[in-house]
Amino acid sequence: MxxxxxxxxxxxxxxxxxxxxxxxxxxxxxxxxxxxxxxxxxxxxxxxxxxxxxxxxxxxxxxxxTELSKSKANLESLYNEGFHVCPYMYGQRRVDDEPCAFCLDIIYGEH
The missing domain is CATH 1.20.5 (Single alpha-helices involved in coiled-coils or other helix-helix interfaces)
Known part of the structure; x- marks a missing residue:
């Protein structure tokens, strides 16, 4: 070679x-x-x-x-998807899906 x-x-x-x-x-x-x-x-x-x-x-x-109203059911759905529904942080993502007392009051509170 x-x-x-x-x-x-x-x-x-x-x-x-x-x-x-x-x-x-x-x-x-x-x-x-x-x-x-x-x-x-x-x-x-x-x-x-x-x-x-x-x-x-x-x-x-x-x-x-008691059954939630349609509007509160919509808020509950948004909350369960991980978003705030309270006026303080509306539309922002809940970090690690932490509970928010303000959101829960809006959804389940007596108004």
Whole structure:
């Protein structure tokens, strides 16, 4: 084998290795994105299950209680979706779905 053939073979191998490294890097980025999306969806799924359980518990507890008016039911729906309905922070997201006494008073209070 001549020196030129040996050098050409080595350069070809180097190009193939570089192409393989590029593919591996791309696949690694794709896997990282998929894992992040999976974690995000798992958290959202957990949150939705907790929300559904709370709604079911609230529905079971509300049987026999007075029915909310349509407007208060709409406010309750917004509140359960994670938004403030009180005049102090209306429309803002509730951080970590923390309860708000002002919102609850608007929805369930005697006005």
């Amino acid at each position: 001549e020196k030129k053939d040996l050098y050409d073979n080595f350069m070809q191998l180097e190009r193939e290795a570089q192409a393989l490294l590029t593919r591996v890097t791309g696949l690694s980025a794709d896997v990282a994105k998929a894992l992040a999306r999976n974690a995000e969806l798992e958290m959202e799924n957990k949150h939705l299950r907790e929300h559904l359980a709370a709604l079911e518990d609230g529905h079971a507890a509300s049987t026999g209680a």
